[in-house]
Amino acid sequence: MTIEVLAFGIVKDIFGRSSMPVELDEPSVAALKKLLEQKYPRLKQIASYMIAVNNEYAGAEQPINMHDEVAIIPPVSGG
């Protein structure tokens, strides 16, 4: 299953783009994180990051479905 992952802030710099297609064998948040960290080791150097699925912060076990909106959320710094 190929999903499109949105990137913001430093993650956009790491990816070199604001949106990235990812081929997922196992459709979960944990699997996505593992895959991304293999492909982009710099992700492991940032303070932390979360995955949002359909505009909600998602836990490691959360499944990802085909048409979900998935985003990588590095440490926020608004305000």
Next chain:
Amino acid sequence: MTIEVLAFGIVKDIFGRSSMPVELDEPSVAALKKLLEQKYPRLKQIASYMIAVNNEYAGAEQPINMHDEVAIIPPVSGG
């Protein structure tokens, strides 16, 4: 010694005027309070009141001098 006492808020209503001459035998804050309460028993019905001497809250023992600016400060309610 006659001093002029300034009145504000409810004390102005009690005195019926915003400034009042008072003849003081003993020139202290405590003596002034006693005198005023004799003349205006309604002063004892208000929640509390302070005396200010030269724009500073004054303790009971503070002396009052001839040219001091003396004011009766009923409970404040600004803001």
Next chain:
Amino acid sequence: MKAEIKILDVALDISYCIESVMSPECGGIDVFIGTVRNKTKGKTVLRLEFEAYEKMAISEMQKIADHAFDRWPLHSVVVHHRTGVLNVGEVPVVIAVAAAHRDAAFEACRYIIDTLKQTVPIWKKEIFEDGEVWVAAHP
């Protein structure tokens, strides 16, 4: 470090208060705006009248600002207080506090309004349809 303390008998200018404390050295501004409520303990308020012992009120407000500057790392403070007749919705007090960090701005602004209400010689009369009362005067 600067404080601007004023008692005014015309409408307070909230934007002016905020602009006065803004500065490139500050990261956070907290502003408290008091407004005249239409009700007190369920009773309809028609208007308020504020009276101040002006010289002493200014001096007490200055003390509060000085104490706030001692206690928190502040950049600037503005306190403007109204006197006279105020209708419902009008603004009796504006307090603006600017600091490098928001903690100081919030805490100092809260301290200033809380202390102002306790120590500054300003009095408020509430006017109802059926009478009027000096707030806090009676137990």
Next chain:
Amino acid sequence: MKAEIKILDVALDISYCIESVMSPECGGIDVFIGTVRNKTKGKTVLRLEFEAYEKMAISEMQKIADHAFDRWPLHSVVVHHRTGVLNVGEVPVVIAVAAAHRDAAFEACRYIIDTLKQTVPIWKKEIFEDGEVWVAAHP
């Protein structure tokens, strides 16, 4: 009870935010205004760039406002956040909270800015003379 949450790429209108929450039912308004500081840890900041994941940021800010309404007796809340390039002195965020009593307004305003900085997907890049950095990105 109402909340107005907006992300804007033009200068925030502080007066509008304040006027939006003013009401005859309120006695106190607390306003927090974030401003761009000229220094971070002693280093001169030239400007900031704010980026937002807009849809989710709005939804997270709405959750914060909802929670504030659950927790305190508030009348209304406005949260406006900037995106884009901001120069020193400009305003990234305005939060205005109106309530019948000031305690609720102060506490809720503080809660909203504190929580916004923890959970809302907005990112700030600091641009210095010799480089730039995404704030909080690295340990």
